[in-house]
Every structure is written in structure tokens, then in C-alpha cells.
Amino acid sequence: GGSGAGGGSADSITLYTCVGDDTVQAVIGGFEDTHPGVQVDLFRAPTSDLNARVAADVRSGGLRADVVWACDPLTMRTLVDQKLVGGWTPDGARALAERYRTPDYVGVAVLYIVAAYHDGAPVPRSWSDLAGPEYADAVALPDPAVAASALGALGYFSNADGYGLDYYRRLHDNGAVQVSTPDDAVSGVASGTYQAVMTIANSAYLAADNGSPIGVSWPEPGAVGVYGPIALARSSTDSSLTKQFISYVVSRPGQTTLANAGSYPTLAGVPGPTIPAGAPIVYPDWSRIASDQDQLLRDYQQIFGG
Amino acid sequence: MAHPATGGGPAHRVVTLVVVGFAAAVVVVPLGRLVLTVVQETHGRLGAVLSTPGLGAAVVNTFVLALAVTAVAVPAGLATALALRRSDLPARRLFRVAVLLPVLVPPFVLGYSWRQAYGRAGITDTVVGAAWTGVQGSGGVFVVLVVNAVPLTYLLTAAGLAARAEPDLVRAARASGATTWIGLRTVTVPLLRPAIAAASVLVFVLTLESFAIPQVLGTPAGFKTVTTEIYTDLARSADPVSFVAAVTLALLLVASTAVVVVAADVLVGPRLRVTRVSEAPGTTPPANRSPGARWLAAALGGYLVLTVALPMLALLAAALTPAVGVPPTPANWTLDNLRAVLDTRTFDAMQRSFGLSLGAASLLAVLGGCLAVLERRRAGRALSVVVTLGLVMPGSTLAVALLISYGRWIGGTTAIILLAYLAKLWAFAHRPVSGALDRLPPDELRAARASGATALTSVRTIALPPLAPALLAGWLICFVTALHEVTMSSLLYGPGSETLAVVVLNAQELGRVGRSAAFSVVLTVAVTLPAVPLWVALRRLRTRT
């Protein structure tokens, strides 16, 4: 576990996360400023590597993290199921919207699945547009088996009326392809390889700000919101310090820092990155996804490339 | 020969111990732990794992791809080596360096650079309006893997050639009525067989475990390989079932490779070896130009433009533009990406990585040499197979295996990253040497022993120096690969042990192409600069060809 209190050196806790570097660095910085003498050791990796690292930890003497900050509830749930994390949430969590709260973890940032389109391509008003002729052979989706955000989208569409898995079938028949991560999707659409892609808002806006010739659209019935939860490791030997950190991330100062770093906060009233006025937003039912994700993925892979 | 007098000596025994020890530490133990994990945790779900939809296709893809790439890359590399050996080739030295450039580019960036060069909206598309949509898909994966493997086979065969010049053998063929071509076919190439075998095994295994390129160019077209499957499973490996599935697949890959490599090493290998007779090599002829050389140079140049220049250009463009899709016109040029790569935060990571790579490469050169020498005895052969298994383990799996084995003690330290590099690259350092060592006539070692040299000294002073090219080749590959390795270190690093690749690539999601491109541009420069004197040294070291 993280080096315990009373360890000769400065107190330190270990954070495992898959959240973007800019955000994490900012938040850690903010925490360390408000808590002098405390040091946060970071292990940051894409979800796949994060999970592998955790799996390896578990099989060699237990999780070596004090805090886990995941990018999607699903990953967190499996950790909870294995009794690796959870059992505590900060009081500050009450300020969060219901959907971000569970007894074991709380959502502290959101990823919005939106549509990005190459300049000059028609703007996708609705998700179903992507299955239309004007986007034939020019659409890319991130792989739900790799990117949890994409899995969230899959989970939502699979039982949204008017969509369902049939939506993916239509996309595929329309020549849509599957890329690995949302970022791959962004660079694909930016380079013009694709006309429109399903991706996450942050990286789409980032690319656009840097001058990539793309636009961002929040299509009907809505951008799919996938929240990134944070949780306390049960094995944490220095829970007091750890709890302070979690509380900080949930708190208004923490959320503000996070928002300024370019992530969407979960705390209402904290000004975050761009969300077009009146942009529709929807949320997947994670418990449902958790229960039948294997079936979902299998069906999906029947359609895409499998 | 007959029963060669076995004269080991204590020092020899020490070496044996060291090599065996390392092999056990970096390959056997981790593999064992993985097997154990699977045994303990697949509660009869093995069947389920194997019946995953699409797995069958992935397996077929993987092996067909590996065979195809080997079949094309090895002859190509051999041809390059033979061409670059001609003393009358114009701009020979330039070519020698250019051929190696693809090695310097991290695989996933390489994949990207090809898409940018030939894909839709790529360089060719925008300039001459000709795009190769197939670049995304099996075709692209195949071509890029070949391009990526050619430098390797070139290095190995070139090293084999350099290890021993035998002009009189070819002259004898010519004087027997053989044309240049027949002479090549019947004498030069057969004598290279051990080196060629070494190259083939490496390329085959390398393709089996290749991940980045299939991931970048294959997945969009639904072209899956075992490694991409493993990645998918790992992505959800927080769930034990998926984790075990991933490990199981990795072990299957290892097992099936073991079969192939054992077949190659134990059955075919010894047949390819021919005992040299130590005789005067024949006086070296002064170079005289022949017309063919110019055509050869032209062809080689063309190949390099297509496979190196254009993709590199695409990279440069991406590195200099602020974001993807921004036209790389001077107006849009920016140094942001380069700055991001070279900023203070990455600086000590860079130092660390260089140190790590230097250490790993040098250690590997020694280990490779030792193993190659031990390999002359029967027991050694088994070792060389074991070492090759380390290479075939997908990076992520290998990293997990090491974590499970040693994470408790050295998790998150540079030590464990070093172990990973050793496990992954040992075969690179070993095969070229063993391939070249086969050209050493037994009498030359005996002459050393009879001059008072111990077994070890004789190897150090007689066997290895002519192999300097081979060793250097191995060293170079290990160094560069370690330098831009990210799959393993991104999983192994901890506070204070971030490698350059981790900081630059992993820290920004891999999607941020600009920085990845800048990174490989920086790498290319950072490595080419020291590489040039290295090659000059190499040319002086090799017994003249």
C-alpha cells in the first residue's frame, strides 16, 4: 500500500488513475498546495494498463494504491466487487447530483460522448444521422471493449428507443469503422480520414482549439455522459490522508481546479469547459450495463469486425 | 569434429551460471507465475476463453501475417545486405544509415506516419491525389510490418557477412563457371544460412507479438490479431475473468511460438551449421566499379524514399503543426510539440531513459554474447529457445508477469523496467551473434587455446572481435527499442522511474499525434547523431568484406 503515516519521509499517498494528465497534475498540485508536506505519488495510465496494474498488484501482495480514480463506473464496480476499494465516501459528496453517488465511490468528473465532424461535412444533428448516406464510409467509433466511455454509449444506445443495437448495425452497414480510442477517432476526423466520429468532448474541443479543422456537435437525443468515479482503497494504510485527498477532489476548490484544467466537473455550479447552451445530455444505466456487458459486447462484436 | 576436448575451466562455469540465472529470472519465473495464475483462476473457463467469438480469426490472422512478413522481409533484408556490401555502390555509407531509420520510429507512430503518407487525406492524396485506402487493413499492416522488419534482417545478415570475408570461395565458384547470380545463390547465401535462420526466427516472433501496428492500422478495418485481442481483454482486466482470459491468450501465443522456435532451433538449426575450415581467406581484391551498381543504387534509393522518406516527412509535418488536419504550410509551423517533448519535465525522464537503454543494451550485448557461446554446447540451445520466449510475450503481459513475480519488492522501480527490457530484448542481442558465430572455424579457437588462452579468454579475444558488427547490431537494436519502448514501462513505472516514452506519449493520450510525432523526430535525431560514429566504428571493426 501507500507508504504509511509515521514513515520517516514526508507523508505520501499513491494515486492510480486513468484521467488525463493535465487534469490529474492540476488537481494534485492544488491538493499539495493546500496540504503542505503531503506528496501524491501518481500512477497514470490508460484504463487497460491501469486495470492490468491493479490485477498484477492484487496477485502480488495486494493493491498498492490508496486512491483509485477511474474513468468509468464499470471499472470501479468490478474493483468494489473484489473488495479492493469502497466502503467510504466523503461528506462533501452530498453536494453532488444523485446519479454521481454510491456508497463506495463518487463521480468527480464527466466525459461527454459527442460527435466531431470534419469542416465542410454536414453537422450531425442527431446520432442517427451518422447512419445516413451523407456519412457513408466516413464514420469511426471508439471500441467499447477498449474505451469505457464508448461502452457507456453502447450501453445507452442499446436500450434507447429508436436506436438499440440495430443502430450499430445500421452504422456498420453504412461503412462506419471502429478505432481504438476516442483520441484515435479525433485524429482520424481531424486528418480527414473520416467525416464524422463518435468521441469525447474534451479531446474534440482540444483539437479544435489547436486548429484542427473539425467542429463539435451534441446530437439528439443527447451527448452520453460517462462519469469518472473516485474511491478509497480498502488496503490504504494511511486512510486519513487519503480521505483528505478524496474530500478535496469532491470539494468546490478541487472541482474548480479540475474544471480549469479542462475536465467537466460533477459539482453543480462549478463553471466547466464548453457545453453549448441547451445541449441535450443523457446518461446510461450503469447497473444494467454492468449486469449484461458481456452479452452487449458479444452482440456488438457480432456487428463490428469481431 | 570428433569428441571435441571439453575444457571448460571455472570461469566458463561462472558464465554459465550467470546466463542461466538471468534466463530463469527474466523469463522462466515470470512465465511460471503466469501459468500458475491461469491454473489457479480459470475455473474451467478455459473453454469459454477459447470460444470467444473472433478469436479463431485473430489466431489465423496472426500466424498468416507472421509467415507472410517473414517470407518477404527476410529476403528483402538479405538483398539489402548483399547490395550494401558491394564496395562499388555509390553513397554506400549513406544507405547504410538510411536503411536503419524505420527502427528509430516507435511502431505506433510508424503506423500513423504511413496512414498520413498514403492514407485518405494523406501526403500522396493531397499532392498527387493518389491514396491507398488499403493502408488501413491487413494490407497496410503487412507492408508496414515488413518495412519495420527489413532493417533487422539487414543488420543480422550484414553482421553474418562481416563476421568472415571469404572472397576465394566465391572466386572458386566463378572460376567453375558460375555467374555472379549463381555464385550468390550457390555459395554466398548458403554460407549465410545460420544468420538467415536467426533473422527469420526473430522476424517471425516479432510479428507474432507486434501490437501497435495492427492496432493502429488493423483494428479500423476489423483486422484483429491475438495481441489486439489480448489488449481488449486487458482493457477490462479489472474483471478477473477478462484478466485470466488475456493471460491465457498470451500463454497460448507463447506456447505456439515455442513449438515453432524449437523446431527451427533444435531441428533445422544444427543442419544449417557448417564447420568452417580455417584457411587463408584469400587476398582481398581492390574495388573496381561495375555498371550494375548505379542501377542498384537507384532501386535502393527508390525503396528508401517510399518506405522511409515519405512516412518520415509525414511525421515531420505532424510534429511541426499544432494539431492534426492543420495543413503543414510554413504559416502553420510551430515548435510547441517539440517544446512539449523537450520541456524540463521530460528532461530527467530523458536522462533516465538514455541511462536505462544504454545499461540494458550493454548488458544485453554481454548476455547475448555469453549465451551465443554457451549455445555451442547442446544445453545452450534450450536456453536460446527460452530466451526467445521472452520476446514473444506481448509487452503488457510480460510486464504483468514481472509485476506479479517481483512487484512486491521492486514494483515501480527502474530495476523492474530493466528486467523487462532484458526479458524482451535478449533474443535481439543473442541471435545475431549466434548467427555470426557459426562462421568461426574450430581451429581458430584451438590456436588460441594452444597459445595459452583459457576457454573464456579465447572466446573474448578470438570469437567475439570478428562479431563486433553482430554485437553492435544487436546493441543498436536493443538501445533504440528500449529508448522508445512504452507498452511495458507505462505499466511498470512508478514515482521517479518514468521513462521518456511514458512521460511524453502515455502522459498525453496516444491520440495526441503531434507530440508523438515530435517525440519520434527527437528520438531519430538523438539516436542518429551517436549512431553515425557508431557505424564508422563498426566499419573499421569488421574484417574487411
Place this chain on the structure above:
Amino acid sequence: MSAPPALQVRALSVAYDRDLAVHEVDLSVGVGEVVALLGPSGSGKSTLLHAVAGFLAPSAGEVWLHGRRVSSPSRVDPPERRDVAVVFQNGALWPHLSAVDTVAYPLRRRRMGKARARAEAVQILDRLDVGHLARRRPAELSGGEAQRVGLARALARGASLYLFDEPTANLDTHVRALFLTELAERQRVSGTAGLYATHDAEEALGLADRIVLLRDGRVVQVGPPELVYSRPVDLWAARLTGPATYLSAPLVSVGTGTGVVDIAGERVRVRCEAGGDGPGSLLVRPGWAHLGGTLPGRLRAVWFRGPHSDHQVETPAGEVLIREPGGPRGRVGDRVGWSLERVWPLAAPGARPQPPRTTAGPD
């Protein structure tokens, strides 16, 4: 001559990076003729052969084969387009080929079927007494066996000109004989010509029609064996072509074919062709002086050589080497009488003196 010579080398020079190894050499080999290239180690024999074979480009001069120019500084025909067979000094056997495949190689290059080529190869090997080793690779052959395989390969080439580079260095007399008869046979039947590089004077004198003396890449003397042996141009040539000692005694008068030598006041009439560029010292071959006679001497050294024995005799005019058939005729230190039968007036000795062991004949 009517038919162009099998080989003609014209003012040929061959240079390695640094320096000339062959220097403006002229020589020709007629059809059916065997010419020996006799020279000490490092004199340029192999280099010359390699230039003729087309392995090395001349830096000056030309090589002509059967009236066709095949080498000039500007243009070098590849070896396979010259009708020559080469026996390499170092064997140059292919490590990966068995003896039979090695010998079959040139045959295969002539589009001969595999089976037939191998059959023929075995025959050739048999003629050189190594047929039973047909399946062995070079590493499994003894030195002499390997050399024979190399010879067989050259013979299989069936060329009109053979280039031999010390082809018998590792062969015992018996095998040597086998090879030489084979060679003679080919000369007789198909007028094969041969250029034969060797450092062994006795071998050269024994087998060649003409001998070319090579020194530091230059031709020193050319001629039939008898002439080269009995009328060497200088002391160096004399020593190269066999055991040689010289008397520093005045040649008082030279008649036709005879002369008078003054040895310690005693005048001796001896055979002595004119044309030697004396007055320097007088060359005496071991067979030109005999034990028993009026001239005074003392035995300095004696060597038993089987068929004959060599006696180093100290005389008032210097040391002479006398060869007598049978065993030694006396012990070192004995006073002996001797007689002189023939001499050859030499240029003043240029080459440095050599230890007695040398002058004691080719051993």
C-alpha cells in the same frame, strides 16, 4: 606460332591498395605447354594467377587467352567467361558442400544433369584416390584429401588452361604422381595448357616445359629447366633453382665449352659454357664436383638424404657442396680430396649469404 598461345600476359602489373605485387610481367603459355612459375614466397605468383583468372583487375597491361583479350585496366571479363580452371593455394573449398557436390559443381554449371554430374565427379575423385570420401565435407577431410578435392574440382572444369597455385603442397609423392599423370594425360589428349605456380625448384624442374623465375613481382629469367638450372642469370636465380655454392677463384681462360680455373695455384680444366657474365665467382652445382681427386679440402658438414648424401667441403677457394649417391663418405672434419668438373661464371653475388642448411638442396 600459327595457333595463338593459350595464354599471353603482356606488361601486366597488378597493385594492391598500397604497392605493386606484379610488375610489368610478360609471359606466354603455348597450347599443350606447361610453364612453371617459380618464385620465393611473396614473389607474386598467386597474384599473377588471380589476375589471369580474372579475380583481380590489372593496373596496367593485358591478359590474352587463345588470342582473345580478357583483361585490361579498363575492362575485365568475368572468370566464368574465360576458359580457365583454377586450383587455389588455400583450397577454397565450400564448407557446405560435400566432396562430390564440390566436384560436380563445375559440371552442373555446364548444364549437366545432377545424376550424371555426380557420377562423373565420383570418377574424378576416384582417380585421385579420394572417391571413398565423396560424401564428406571439407571439415571432415585431411589437408591432403582436401587439396585433392580442390584439384578434382579444377579437373572437372575441363578448361583449356589450368592455373595451379602450389597444388601439391600437401600431397605425398604417391598422390602427387597420380595428379601429375592425370595432368599429363590431359595435355596429351586435349592439348591442355598449364601455368603452375610453385616454390619447389625440384618440382618445377621436373614437370615444366619452361620455367619462369619470379622475384618481387618481376620476371628474372625464362627458359627450359636444364638451361635455367645450369646457366642461372645470377646467384639469386642459382639458389632459387637448386642447391648452389660458388668458388671465388679466377677463371684464367675460357675456350669453347671449356675453361681453366685456378684453385690455390692449381690449374683445373673444367666444362664451362661461355655467356656467363663473369668475371665474378664461379657457380658450382652439387653434381659438378666430386669427392676423390687431387684438390685439397675438409668436410664441413654431411647430410644423409636417402638416395644420396650431401657433403659440404671447405676448400681454399671457399665452400662447395658435393652430392654423392649412397650414404655419407666420411665424417665431419676429415680431410678429403675432390675434383671439379664444371662451373658457371656468375655475376658478383648480390644476395645475402645463406645458412648452410639452404644450400643443401631442396629438402
Place this chain on the structure above:
Amino acid sequence: MSAPPALQVRALSVAYDRDLAVHEVDLSVGVGEVVALLGPSGSGKSTLLHAVAGFLAPSAGEVWLHGRRVSSPSRVDPPERRDVAVVFQNGALWPHLSAVDTVAYPLRRRRMGKARARAEAVQILDRLDVGHLARRRPAELSGGEAQRVGLARALARGASLYLFDEPTANLDTHVRALFLTELAERQRVSGTAGLYATHDAEEALGLADRIVLLRDGRVVQVGPPELVYSRPVDLWAARLTGPATYLSAPLVSVGTGTGVVDIAGERVRVRCEAGGDGPGSLLVRPGWAHLGGTLPGRLRAVWFRGPHSDHQVETPAGEVLIREPGGPRGRVGDRVGWSLERVWPLAAPGARPQPPRTTAGPD
């Protein structure tokens, strides 16, 4: 003897995968003694040397050096722990080392400083006349030059036993002499012993204290040169040790040191030691018969050999080879008289007859 011999080989057998190349060989080399290993190609000379050097493990028997057992089927001391220097038949030079570094190598192994080792190496090279090539690599040396570097390397080892494997195959007489004097010097000074493998009878007879005849890996005869030459155990040995012809004539009576031979009815008294295992045919060495005499004959062939000429004479009792100093005494076909001075009764000829060229002495 008091001091143990430098080398003792006891019932040594060495096998290659298939078959025995050396078969129960016993031999010993005393301190300061040079023993020649004389055998035809493939007789097992190199194999025997390699076994002594410790490169090959014996399949049976033992090797002792200076009274210490160094090789037995169970245990083989590594070469570096035997005090032997080896000259390889094929040179076995290291392509990547210059001549000077090659020769310095054994010195360096003895912990000698680099500078000093090189200096000494150059000296040794100089003594063999290749000092000026010190910086060259094997690929830039002529055959003989390379062989000399190999020799120099062995000399630099400064061992108490030298193993020479055809060390002079590529050397001309001059260089050969340089080497032999160097060798003799070492024998004199430091009692160095030598085992000298060669196929050249004349060389063996000339330099060795004792000669060991080797045939198909077996020892056929051992003895001092004179004895081996004049009293060979059988026809094979006779031919191996030099030119040999035999008369098929009855030896009517044998006295002490003399005997009477009946040639076509004419009775000739000749020298003839007892002990030959006749009655078979009678060995006649070229020096044992002379031209001029009462016995009838006709010249079958004549070879000019420089110092002497060989005459193949057809007689009622078979062909004899007669060697006379100087040039040929007559032309082929001439009738000649000849006389017989000495014979050696042989076992019935076992070996197959050989073409005349062989019997015509070492050429």
C-alpha cells in the same frame, strides 16, 4: 631414461564419428629430440597431433607430457594447461588480427606488457623474414607469408614441445632454412622437443632424429633416418621413405653383411645386411646401383632433377631406378650396362604397383 620424455603416447586411439583415425599408437619424444611423423595423406598425422595438443579426446590410450598424464578417455587437460606449441596445417590465423598482434598473442597470455609483447613479436617475425608485414592481416598475406606468421606464433609460445603439422608446405627452401635453423637453435639452447608431421620423405630424413612411419593411423616402423631408409619393413615403407625399385631375383646366399644375387644367371656379390624378412623381392635404392657395369639393361625413362638425374633401367630382373649426379647419361631406349652394389631383402610386395613417376624419387 632418467628425465621423463617430453612426450609419451600410449596405445592412443582417436575416433571421428564414424571410424578410428588413429589406432593404438605408441610413441615417445625425448627432451631435445625431434621426431618426424611420416605418413601419406590421410594417415592420421594431424589427428595424432591434435590429440596430443588436447583438441581431441582419445577414445582409448593416454598422452603423457614430461611425465604428467594430460589425456585419457575420461579426462582431457585443456590445451592451455599443456606446455605445447602448435603449428596448424591450415594456418588457423585470426582474420581480425594483424601479424604482429597474432604473434604477440601467446606472449600477452603470459601477462607480458602490450608494448613488450609487440616488440618481441616483431623480432620473431623478423627472424622469419616477415617483419615488414607486421601490420598486415591474413587477408593481405601470401600463402607462405601467412604460414610464417603461423610459425612465428608457435615460436612465440616458447613451449617445451612443438607440434608441427606440415609447417613448410608453402615455404621455399630459403625460408625453410631460416625456420629450421631457428628450430635447431631452440633445441640446442632450451632442449625443446618437436613432433613434426610431414609427408615429405626427404624433409623427414633430413631433419629428424627418429622417424615414425604412419599408415592408416597405425605405426608401421620407428627408427633413425638411415635405418628407416635402408631397411624398410616392407615395400610400402620403402616407397614412403623414398624412391624404391625392386628386383625379383633370388638371393642365393647371405653372408655377414654381404650376399650373392642371381640376375639372369649372372651371380653378383652385393652388400646386404641380414634381418630383411625375405625371401621376397630385393629392394634397390637409386644410390645402390650404378650405370656402367656388366649387367645388361635398357633406359626406360630419364628425368633431369638438377643436381642429379634419375634413370629408369629395364633389366632382366625388373626395373631399377639409378641416380647419377649431373645431367642425363643417355637417351630413352639406349642399351646401358649397370652394376649392383647393395640390396635389401623385402617381404613379398603387398602394396599395389604404382606408376613409374612415383618411384622416381621425391619430386
